Amino acid sequence: MRRSPAAVPFVLLPLLPLLLAAPVPRAATELAPAVRLVPGAFVPGRQPDGNSVLIAAPDGLIVIDTGRHPEHAQAILAAAKAWGRPVAAVVNTHWHLDHVGGNPRLRAAHPGLQVTASGAYEKARTGFLARYRAQLEQLIAETPDATRQEPYRAELALLDAGAALGPDQVVRAGGERTIAGRRLRIGLEGPAVTAGDVWVYDPGTRILVAGDLVTLPVPLLDTACPAGWAAALGRLAAVDFQRLVPGHGAPLDRAGFARYRAAFGGLLECAAGKAADAACIEGWLRDAGPLVSAGEQAFARSLLEYYVPLLRDPEPLRARCAGS
Numbered sequence: 001m002r003r004s005p006a007a008v009p010f011v012l013l014p015l016l017p018l019l020l021a022a023p024v025p026r027a028a029t030e031l032a033p034a035v036r037l038v039p040g041a042f043v044p045g046r047q048p049d050g051n052s053v054l055i056a057a058p059d060g061l062i063v064i065d066t067g068r069h070p071e072h073a074q075a076i077l078a079a080a081k082a083w084g085r086p087v088a089a090v091v092n093t094h095w096h097l098d099h100v101g102g103n104p105r106l107r108a109a110h111p112g113l114q115v116t117a118s119g120a121y122e123k124a125r126t127g128f129l130a131r132y133r134a135q136l137e138q139l140i141a142e143t144p145d146a147t148r149q150e151p152y153r154a155e156l157a158l159l160d161a162g163a164a165l166g167p168d169q170v171v172r173a174g175g176e177r178t179i180a181g182r183r184l185r186i187g188l189e190g191p192a193v194t195a196g197d198v199w200v201y202d203p204g205t206r207i208l209v210a211g212d213l214v215t216l217p218v219p220l221l222d223t224a225c226p227a228g229w230a231a232a233l234g235r236l237a238a239v240d241f242q243r244l245v246p247g248h249g250a251p252l253d254r255a256g257f258a259r260y261r262a263a264f265g266g267l268l269e270c271a272a273g274k275a276a277d278a279a280c281i282e283g284w285l286r287d288a289g290p291l292v293s294a295g296e297q298a299f300a301r302s303l304l305e306y307y308v309p310l311l312r313d314p315e316p317l318r319a320r321c322a323g324s
């Protein structure tokens with residue numbers, strides 16, 4: 001089955017042949033005494049989970065992003081329990097399902113927790129996500145095998161959560177903000193990865209949680225305005241962070257981020273020129289260097305075979321950069 005890239009959001013196309021791959025185990029690791037990471041998973045054959053970061057605050061834990069699959073939300077809840085603190089607040093970096101999918105489970109386990117995010121989800125519900133729902137329904141209709149329908153049905157169930165995926169507190173501007181009693185710096189970008197992307201800087205630990213403004217093994221361009229994204233990376237570079245947690249992939253130091261940013265710029269430049277798609281793909285792998293491990297190269301190539309043509313399709317990009 002072939003579909004135009006625009007019709008298959010969330011890297012569904014490269015994942016289709018292997019959608020039933022085995023789940024990936026996740027355990028929390030300590031980034032600083034007050035900060036733990038529940039790593040997401042982004043592997044061929046499965047829709048991704050974004051990374052989640054847990055920050056200890058006076059009123060309980062702040063959880064930044066909640067993953068997509070139930071087992072990721074479960075890992076966050078287990079990490080909170082092991083830490084002996086309730087989840088007091090959630091911050092979502094953006095509305096993609098691999099970052100907000102666990103919100104309903106966390107709300108159920110910790111009633112009263114406040115979710116903070118940009119206002120972009122509401123618009124996505126009637127736009128991008130409504131189209132995604134229609135595509136899932138079509139895929140189910142075209143898939144006679146009930147077992148193979150399961151991943152699509154799971155996505156529909158997530159979409160059915162509706163408002164439970166969205167924020168209680170809407171970020172309308174960047175700046176200092178106290179969440180669960182801890183002072184944080186919040187950035188608001190967009191259009192970049194989505195129409196409204198939030199990043200979180202914790203001055204106490206100098207950890208910057210970037211969401212999908214930084215993703216490995218490649219930038220995930222499904223809903224992106226690339227030029228706005230590049231500008232947002234410039235603002236991240238001005239933050240005095242020591243360690244940056246990307247939306248997908250392992251934490252980076254400043255040198256790793258600088259390399260990512262340069263590779264991102266190179267990819268955009270290549271896509272804007274006359275080089276073949278394959279040259280842009282190899283250029284990304286060359287510029288990203290050790291950020292993409294040998295074991296991830298084939299996966300990175302397959303993703304970019306999908307994303308580079310997206311970068312060369314001017315009309316959808318214009319619309320997204322105009323905020324629609």
Ligand SMILES: [Zn+2]
Nearest residue numbers: 050098212247
């Ligand atoms: Zn993501």
